[in-house]
Amino acid sequence: MPACLLALLLLPSPVLAQQLIVGGAAGAAAPDTAWIVGGGIGLILALLATLIVLLHRSMRRSAEWCGEPLPGANAADVQEARLRAFALVHGMPLGVPEGTVRACIGLFIIILGVAAIVFQRQLGLGTTGELAGLLGTVLGFYFGTRSTSGDRDAAREAARAVAERTADAASAHRRADAALAREGEIRAEAARAAERDAKARVTLASAERIASNARAIAEAVAAVAPDLPLARTAARVTTLADRALVAARSAATDAGAVAEAASRASALVAEISGDDPLAELVSAAAGGLSGALGGAPGLLATVGGPLGLAGAVLTGAAAAFRIGTEHYRRWVARVLDRPYGLDLYPEGLSDAATALAALEVSPIFRRVYGETILAPRDLAAARALLAAALSPEAAALVPAGSGALRPAPVGEGSGFATTIELEEGIHQFRRAVLERILDQTDSTPVTVPLPTGPIAVPQPALRAAVDAAREDRGGAAALDHLAIAGAKLAREPGVDIAASLARAVKETT
């Protein structure tokens, strides 16, 4: 085999090749012809070699171009492309396209064979049979090897395909990883956006609640004191609260504007919180009550001070309203000492036995009617007294008498000494009747949510404090303001009185 290859290399010098193959001396031949033929063959070989070199370089450049960095490609992708290009070139014969070497050899053999036959005489070749046999052997070996290498090619091709698929799979895996990473980022971003949205909505709900609260309070206070400077504060708060409510509710129709609406509503609510008309009202009322009850520190202490009393009136009114409209009306009537009619009484309570029982605990009426009604247990007269005393015209009906009720004129011996005594007597009797028809829940103390902690103001203490405060003009005015505000606020179940009381405490300290 090495001899065959050596002979192939010596083909440009046929004499030497013949000597090497057959061991004989080459025949006499014209040296010029031999050199021409040899040179031609050498030139052909050089051309073929040049062609192979050029093809090889072209392939390498192509492979390198394939591996050049691409915009957006990472280093791993470039490395992989280069490896694939190298494997591709490495798998080719001499690094040139498939079949190039075979074509060159085939061309060389044809030229050599034709040249040997044409120049047989000039080369001094006795016969070309050995040469033809040698060439046939070499060609047969080469092409046979190439043909049997088809399986190897197929295997190599399959391996390359597998490698490519593996590379593709790896690439797909990396892309999937990247996609997962991106998905994770997107999910995280979505979660962050949802969290921001939820926070904004909580802020909006809080702002809406505060604005509604502030609006209800401002309206109540404005109704209490339309002529006071407090009304201007209330009007301003109402305007701000309306704007905050509009901002808060706009987000409901425009989901994209939640954060902006929350920010706007929060700013407005912050502005509102600077003005609390109810806190101002409570603070002013506490001042009035403090002056009115200054002479009764013990009584003031039982209701938690002026602020406790003010809070008890407010929350007591609201609590009475929650029990029922009629109960609320009775509660407010008692706190305000307003006249009230039989419409406040449930059907069936206005019987004579109740009137008789109330008469027993009403000192002035007991003095006036003790002998005529209480002593004989005159139910008809007690019933008539009840109807007259609970009438809006009680001050006229009671002394005039009606039906079984005998007259008790003012200024006469057996009647009322003065009109004031008559009015006080009616007041006592009404209170005694009310005492008997108030809900039992009124026996429970009023819980006042002061900032230092809730305090329980007993109903008797509250009534005693209210009675004492009414003796003073400023105290009476303060109670009226508070009771009216309580009446207004009682209709707003969501109003937070505690916050206003806390602000009032800060203002008074």
Place this chain on the structure above:
Amino acid sequence: MRAALALALLLAACGTARDLDRLKDLNAAGDLAAIAATPVDCTGPADAACLQAREIKANACLRLGTATLAPGSGRAAEAPANFDCAITNYRAALAAGPQPLPAAERARLAAGLLLALRERRDQARNAAEAVPLNAALAEEAARTRAAVPASALGFHYGAAAAYARAVLGPEAALARCPPLGEAQHLLARAPEPDAGLAPALAALARAVATERRRFACP
């Protein structure tokens, strides 16, 4: 003799029907005084027309009596007679219907009768007059509780009578606490009242509780 009796019954029935028609017309016209003045003397039993006639007259008398008690009416003295009229006719209505009366009808008539009894009691001018009237109220309430146990009416008026018995007595715990305890017991046993009676029942409960606190009843 039998024929004469049947004829008399027939004529009486015809008379009740005529009276009922007239009472219905007067009732539709709202003429309470005319209804109260119309004589109705049927007695039943098992006479539906008689029951209706008696009930219409009893209602009219009760409303007339209540109206005379309004302050300034100047006719308060007529109230006892009107309530007596109501009581008589409600009792006659209860007896005129088929026995026993359906519960709903019994409860409706009992509501009127008990109210009339209480109003009549409240026209008493002294304890001696009031006590028997109050006792009549208590007895009728007991009958109602037995006849219509599912209704709160008998319990409410029974408690009201017990409360009045306490108030009619001297102002001492020894005299007042037992009847007040009885009233509280009846109120506690009362079934769920209807919407019309509930406020009165609750108010009476509060009045009883107030008096029990006043006399520190156990």
